[in-house]
Amino acid sequence: MEEYEDLFLAETQEYLQNITQCLLALEKDLDDEHLEAMFRAAHSLKGMAGTMGYELITDLTHEMETLLDKLRRGEIALETECVNLFLEAVDLIQLLVDNLHRQDDFRPQVSALSKKLLAWQRVAGGEKTPGTFSPQQEMEGAEKEPNGRERDIAWQKMLSAFEKETLKEALLKGEETYQVYIRLRQGSLLKSVRAYMVLKALEKEGEIVKAWPSLQALEEESFDREFFLLLVGMPRVGALKETLEGIVEIEKVEISPVKLDEDSPASVESVDGAGLEKESPGTLPGKGLSPPGHVVEKTVRVETAKLDSLVNLVGELVINRTRVLELGKMARDTALENALEQMEMITTELQNAVMTLRMVPVRQVFDRFPRMVRDLSLEKNKKVELIISGKETELDRTIVNQMGDPLVHLLRNAIDHGLEEEEERIKKGKEPLNTIYLRAQHEGSHVVITVEDDGRGIDPEAIKQKALVKKMISVREAEEMGPAEVLQLIFQSGLSTSREVTDISGRGVGMSVVKTEIEALNGTVEVESRPGWGSRFILRFPLTLAIIRTLMVQCGQEVYAIPVEAIQENLFVEPKEIRTIRQERVISLREEVLPFYFLQELFGSGSSPVQEYYPVVVVRAGNKKAGLAVDALLGQQEVVIKSLSRFVNELRGIAGATVLGDGRVTLILDIAGLLEDRRLNLGKKSVDH
Amino acid sequence: MKQDQEAAAEVQLVTFRLEQEEFALDINQVREVLRMAPVTLLPQSAHFIEGVINLRGEIIPVIDLRKRFELPPKERDEQTRIIIVEIEEQKVGLIVDLVTEVLRLPSEAIKPPPERVVNVQNDLIRGIGKIEKRLLIILNLTKILDAEEKIALREVIPGVE
Amino acid sequence: MGKKVLITDDTAFMRMTLRNVLEKNGYEVVAEAEDGFQAVEKYQELKPDLVTMDITMPNMDGITAIKKIMAEDPQAKIVVVSAMGQKALVIEALNSGAKDFIVKPFQPDRIVEALQKVGG
Structure with missing residues (x-):
């Protein structure tokens, strides 16, 4: 079967991408065509997984298929919550596919999700309670006590580059990582508030890097009664466990240290940027992006190291060519000179061709943003349209691979702090819908990427006050600074303009990190803003290899x-x-x-x-x-x-x-x-x- | 350590000619010497920048030292050379009339530039080297590229009238 | 001697239900309050071991009462008894110093368990 694995992987990617696209389209406008396409994709996926013997993927896709069938027949309506569920399934399948040989690690997630899909299918059968699953319904049947092994979450596969970075920093400080498992009593009500209490207790002891289900799901109560949190810090484990067990309706608490594997130095990257960590289990502070749902190109994957060595060799060849040409001239042989001239042209083209191998379109990074923005805007309850242009703009692979994190941060920031509620916008006479523009284009000797929103903008006066309070600038400096200059202060560490702590933005990785990351790529970042009308972040990356x-x-x-x-x-x-x-x-x-x-x-x-x-x-x-x-x-x-x-x-x-x-x-x-x-x-x- | 001592004892120089004068550069700053190559003009650049050349895929600006020192232009010929030097990690080519030789000079044979020259042209000249009757003007490269600085050679070369 | 409890709720029915359950399980209900004002007053007067607190009440709501009691006695152990769908209010109550919460309608064993956990 192993030899079919690559094919399976490639095709799965296409189907998953397909499903995601269909879902996003269906959410806007329910049409049979997309429903049909999505059904087919899920069905094909199930068939393939079945053939390969991937039982978990088969189970999940089966539930998806059944639910889709009911949607198709109009027995239930496609609600946002249901779309979320499908997307969750897509993510989980992606995880399973990324970890084909460790699928069992995800068994608890799969069984939880299958239950939810099943609950939705029942809605079709006339039972009410769609999203908030009634406890009796979820937990009917014998209570299964999962064994320890089953309860371990494969965290390292789920971490984003940002989260990995946070972890890495914490580990450097000598902090430790723990998995906290929580199970609520059957039939608990206001579960989200229970989760909130747990989070609050944990935050006193460390930092929550990741949650499964996601923090969003916890907040929306779209979980049954178990959840897992990844905590980093120096918690007093005994005391923490006592506190958590002291919370009403918490039935079970387990805190166990987690070992996340160190980054293996020879990390493998693929030309198309797709994550592959098959060989090296776990890459903790990895540099590469392996977002779920990326586009799969019909390409051959090549190790970065091989590519770099090719570039170097060609460089040497070109240097050597010059010497050979000199020798050729000295020989005064016309035939030889002609042949050498030919060779010179070919080697130059070879050099150019090799350079292009390092170029990839920004699409690779941009394509994951519609989904992210959608999820976030739902979470924040702010309606937003993301308009992307210039996806095909090519940049050096290193830059494309590493500009994802700063862009994620800027987009999240825009949604968290920039966008406005519908009412607020209407009052101001704006279009009810927020718009975020993400653009890439060549400009002179640079590629310029702009993240722009038409939200509330940044108030330079507020920043100035904050900077004064934090003693980042003196009163005199404050007087002399113009508004544009003041705005750039947001890139300095220690100046956070919002008190709100959200999933990523606000968790200690502020704009100063964004700036550092961009500068590490030889780029620059600037901010412009019209208070009340929006902000624009302008990232410039060099074109050295473009x-x-x-x-x-x-x-x-x-x-x-x-x-x-x-x-x-x-x-x-x-x-x-x-x-x-x-x-x-x-x-x-x-x-x-x-x-x-x-x-x-x-x-x-x-x-x-x-x-x-x-x-x-x-x-x-x-x-x-x-x-x-x-x-x-x-x-x-x-x-x-x-x-x-x-x-x-x-x-x-x-x-x-x-x-x-x-x-x-x-x-x-x-x-x-x-x-x-x-x-x-x-x-x-x-x-x- | 050993290198330091050697450096203290003697200096290795690449010497070249412009007009009738002989100049020298510390060999540590010289990367290579090329024959005259096709130069692509750079519009709107400083007048002494001749343009850019392709050095094995790398694009390198080239300065006409005659123009830099406000000497009369001279037809390029078989002897014209481009000396590729490295200044602050950037390669730059210098067009000169002729590269004469590579030589070693004891440190004590290098005298500081005359007072009046120092006053006129800060750091352009590192020193004056003497071998028998030859007078070598050892250049300080960093100033050569500074377009703000006007360098009229006749003002800096001792003995030139 | 069982722990002393102060029950706060604006409905007589809920106060009665709570009293019955608690007394059956060995607690001593020292007083009942019909609103936040009474709760604060009774708390100062009786210093109970535990307080149950409704959120929406006339005159003074539960959250204000929690704040006042906590200001008076940071050691106070208050358990919120909320109706369903009051997520934001419950979170506010917790942030104001309430130790925990239970949701109405509750099962008797749940409230007892909750008070045991909070009362230690």
Whole structure:
């Protein structure tokens, strides 16, 4: 069977992704097509799991299928709670799939979830009580006392990178990790408040890193009567156990130390970013992201180490090539020289190709956000729409893999603190629905990622006061700081702007961590805000290894590359179509009047020869547009952007450079910079020459 | 330790020529010497920056030292060289007329630059080396790239009129 | 001698039910209060070992009463007896110093167990 495992894994991923997408679509609008597709996916999954002998996955998918069938037949309505349940099932299946060889670790979760799915099926049969399961119903039948082994949760598989980081820090401080198991008495009422009491007691003794079911589920009472918590700290175990047992209606308390495996140094990452921890059990402070429900590409998985060694080898090859070329020239053999020239071109392309292996689209990270935002917005009861753009923007794999955590944090922050309740918005005359925009785009020599919300914004005055209270700034400094400057204070450690403690944001990992993580990737982060109208976080990551599609243009002796994303269209313009308005040249394009420049003049390298037609590239950046006349259009090409040396990188209008197949260096234009610049000045400079 | 002592005793220099003068760079700052290569112009950069070249996939700015020192331009020829130096972990190429040799010079043969030169051009010159009748102007690289600093060579070279 | 309990509830029926259950299980009900004011007064006067506290009551609600009693005697042992669906209020009561809570309608053994746990 083992040889089918890979296939099983890949297909499961597709089905799970499929189910998630269907669910999110169905939640918005219940239509038969998605219901049908989801049913089929669950059914196929069950079949596959059955064949492979994965009993737990089979059980779960069976319950899903049965419930879906009832939905399909209209016997029950699809409520949010039910969607949550399905999503929970998807997550659990993902966990099982990620841990194929340790599926038994998840047995308690599977049985609990199956029970819940079953309860919903009964709703269809005329029984009431949908979400809040009546205790009699959940616990009918003989009480099963799970054995210790069954009760151990495979925590390390469930931890997010952020949680792992928290754990790692705690362990470094010499703290310990405990699993706390709680069982309530049968028929307990207001279970969420019981859970609350437990959490409160635990928080006095340490930090709760994770809960199963989730804290959200605990709060919503969507659990039967058992739950597990992962506590880190230096708790007085005996006293804690006594306190917990002293809480009314708590039937059973178990506190046991948990050993989470250390990170194995040779952690395996895959090209498509999918988590695979099959070989190395447990990666505690792992760097890679392995979010549930990621997209599976039709790709081969390669160890990162192999990839890096390939990059290094190619680098060496290129260095060696230069020597061989020198020797070839000395031999004065034309045939040899030709062959070497050929080799030079191939090795350059090889080098570029190897570089692209390191590039992945940000989609890999972005795709998990719709689900996360949905869950959070339900939890916070704030309606929000997440609008994502630029998913296909490519960045170096390392950056993509590591920018997930800061983005999660920013999104959570936006939901927790930025978004407003419907009433509040209507009062302000805003659209009732909150909107969060997540965008990625190339901008000059960077990839810019923005997280923007149209919520209540950040009040600089409140931050200033807080910073004063915390003595982070002096009174004088406070007086001198402008609002924009004050806003950046939120990135300093020790300044938390909200008192509310939520699942992640607020748990000691504040904006300062976000900043540190971004800076570790050579990125920068800034915040802008209009109090009352929203905030925008702007992350910039370097493009050192980024690849972009460009249009090559000839301009005098030089060739320039213009990023295709900044190009609206190409045209040919006759000299007589160029008019002068207020000493500026313009052309008309349909209804619009566009500023018109000769690229050569902008760069002060003389004026273009008079031609019958000028090839013109219409470029745009933001709301600015212009026509750039060049000598010739040479065609599109994908190029690897390299940054210019910092001794010269202040150049306006140049994003970077790239090495073409023939070894020549070509400059890549930064259209935004070019159009933003005082264009008249540029023009004059060329006149002065 | 041993290296330190050696360094104290003598300095290894790469010497090159611009116009009629002979200059020298500490060999520790020199990465390699190339023949003149095709240079891509950099628009709007400082006037002495010739452009950028491709050095095994790395993009490196190149400075025309003649322009830097406000010397008259000279036709590039077979002898023109680009000296690749490393300043603050960045590689930079310097275009020079001719690379003459690599030599060792006892430390005591290096004299501090004359007072008036120091006043005019802070740290541009590290010292003046003397071998028999030759006078070597040992450059301090960091200042060369500072576009704010105007360096007219005739002001700094002792004995040049 | 059983522990001294003060019962607080605005309905006579609930006070009676509680009294019966508690007395049957060896507790001494020293007083009954019909609202928060009375509860605070009786507490000062009688210093009971345990207090049961309803949340929604006229004149002074249970949460205010808990706060006042706790301010007076930080050692006070108060158990909230709440109706269903008062999650937020129960949490507030706990944060105000109540030791624990039970939910109406309760089964007799549950309330006894709760008081045992809280009373030690």
